[in-house]
Amino acid sequence: MNLMRVYHHPILGNLKKQKKVKIYFDNQQYEAFEGDTIASALLASGVRVLRLHEDNGTPRGIYCNIGHCFECRVRVNGKNTVRACLTPVENDMRIESGIFLHKT
Amino acid sequence: MSESQIIVCRCEEITLKEIKETIEHFKCSSREVKLRTRAGMGPCGGRTCRSMIDQLVAELGGPQITNEVPLSFRPPVRPVSFGLLGGETT
Numbered sequence: 352m353n354l355m356r357v358y359h360h361p362i363l364g365n366l367k368k369q370k371k372v373k374i375y376f377d378n379q380q381y382e383a384f385e386g387d388t389i390a391s392a393l394l395a396s397g398v399r400v401l402r403l404h405e406d407n408g409t410p411r412g413i414y415c416n417i418g419h420c421f422e423c424r425v426r427v428n429g430k431n432t433v434r435a436c437l438t439p440v441e442n443d444m445r446i447e448s449g450i451f452l453h454k455t
Numbered sequence: 456m457s458e459s460q461i462i463v464c465r466c467e468e469i470t471l472k473e474i475k476e477t478i479e480h481f482k483c484s485s486r487e488v489k490l491r492t493r494a495g496m497g498p499c500g501g502r503t504c505r506s507m508i509d510q511l512v513a514e515l516g517g518p519q520i521t522n523e524v525p526l527s528f529r530p531p532v533r534p535v536s537f538g539l540l541g542g543e544t545t
Contacts, residue, residue: 404468406467406468407468409468411465414465415503419499419502419503420465420466420499420502420503421466421497421498421499421534422465422466422499424498431536432498432534432536
């Protein structure tokens with residue numbers, strides 16, 4: 352279900368048929384289109400919180416969307432600090448959000 | 456919006472209030488602000504907040520902004536993982 356996907360754009364026209372891929376974000380399956388970035392695929396599915404701030408647990412998502420700010424960093428297939436806004440989706444990609452590290 | 460709600464450094468979540476208090480209390484340079492608060496030391500390498508910190512320090516009576524960059528840029532210019540430096544290929 353692509354809640355926020357733009358299928359009909361007033362200037363760019365209708366979205367052509369895209370090849371679908373499956374991605375997993377925090378073990379939940381989402382549908383993405385080939386050519387999506389992780390950030391665009393998740394945003395299209397209504398996921399706005401990509402991680403929680405390590406110290407305070409405040410939610411973070413897309414901020415600059417050009418790879419500048421590292422706000423959208425996620426863990427992809429076990430690799431840390433991957434920018435969701437620059438990384439194209441691949442089938443069966445496993446994405447994990449950053450977590451709040453409880454203060455001891 | 457209060458100064459305690461305005462985040463200057465998003466990586467380390469440092470607010471405008473914290474930065475202003477640090478500058479006022481220690482009368483310090485932007486480099487010292489960085490070392491005291493960690494603003495500018497997150498994964499983005501200060502690319503988002505560096506100029507704001509410099510400007511705040513200048514506005515609040517610290518050293519003026521000159522052509523010499525107070526918050527230094529050091530190699531690597533882009534954040535690189537240790538794995539990549541160690542020869543990891545993927």
